[in-house]
Amino acid sequence: MTSATVDARSLAGLADNAWLRFAVRRLARLLVSVWVLVTAAFLMIHLIPGDPVRASLGTTAPLELVNERRAALGLNDPFWLQYLHYLRNLLTGELGTSMTSGLPVSQVLGDRLPATAELAVSASALALAIAVPLGLLMAVLTRGGRRRHVELGFTSGSVVLAAVPEFLLAVGLVYVFGVTLGWVPVAGRAGPGSYVLPVLALAVSPAAVLARIVRVETLTVLQADYVRTARAKRLPAHLVYLRHALPNAMTATLTLGGLLLGGMVAGTVLVENVFAWPGLGSTIVASILGKDLPVIQGVVLVYGLGVLLVNLAVDIALALLDPRSTIRED
Template structure:
């Protein structure tokens, strides 16, 4: 009995166990808030979803029958409990417009959205980390102020341009005027260029500035001065000693940017007629397709929450003291 109690106390006292329990609880609470908010917002939209699905010429009796079959005549709290019960069993409902299961609709479209978001994030990281590191190296001695000012100003401007406005500009310049890339659809590698750039340019500018600031702080530390005194090659100095210590804040911001990229696909997909979840949710909102909107919102929200959870775990692994401090 004493051994068993000792084992339980050791498990409870483990900072990593408390960290995992706390993060799991936060994830579940966030999911509940997300589901509840999505349910309330979609039901607050004006109009009759059944009438929108059946058309304005549908008989009143058919509309009433369909509403009763879908439970839309029930009190809102009853619909909410029914919706939660279905979610717990993995049932996202049936689309009012297509008649297909919402899970099937999302499954057919989610791949295109994930591809766009992941590729945009990869492009942003590949561009931002070397660029931010290079600008920090050039500015570390206090010289080259003009180049540093130009980099900062340009990155601020690019970071403030909304994704959909960036998408429209890229379509006009490179699609319409120059004809270098397709402007609609998802057919072949060329069709990825403009949508991915529209999503990646802003986050790349933000991430490059973060890398520059963190690298500048690291380059002025004592151990970097010692490494310089030993005349280490620049490749070793920057890549092995400086960059890993500057990646903590970069990883945090990168995770937030990835979550923003997932949400930003909604508008960009509609600009490029991309066959993903973004176009699906816009059409479903216009058609007042309750189940589809709720399902897509849930997928987007879960994606953002999982990204944030992954970043928290990665930061805790890189800096275990953070997990201990929060426990």
């Protein structure tokens, strides 16, 4: 057997690898999604009626200054050339210059991104840590129509908590735990205590929704034949629930939970402004008020990439939990 034959068979084996095909499909979707996001961010700025430079400098700014700023930003170039320059700059990490501070947009984002990332990751972890055990416990307690009062209380409470907007919950938390009781700081990012209220404000609503999803999916799984077989073998209860029921219930939970956690990333905008959190949320509000379009564009890109990465992480988690159904050809 020649080395060429061996190499051909090796390549064929790689091509037939389901995980490789899954990775290629997900990577292709991610690249297309990133291109759509980048194009939308470009069009958002360049198709807005009016002159963004004049809007940022004010109506009293000298015409020479306006023309100089437009030339520096490349706004006098043809539209297609602006788009190519924009893509080239993104590939080199150049996001432009802030119209208000004069700082590079990459520096502005780099200074504010860690605060938002810490807030979003902490809130997502807390939401999952609350929702999964609570949903599983409620499914065990209420399976087969048992404990109707527990089911009614859980359903009513989760519906109410899920319906409360993040900013309204944030204001309530500030008033109760910050102003009235004085237990934790109500503004800024200084020490572990300052994370408590904003993380809670972001995590409570998604946790309530996810807990209901976990409960419903777990109830469905508990009626499956393989769970009945596990019980017939007299396996310990914790093995039945944690090894057999929970992993199968998490498939649908993660699918819907990815949408909620992706929305949580965008929800940081309102919560950050309530708590004066020095992240991207407060930055984009200040940039909108100051008509700082390059910074707005950069923040939109970061938030969009955050949502795409959350969805990618969910896809990978689903593939690990249920490889046979997830990594098959679409």
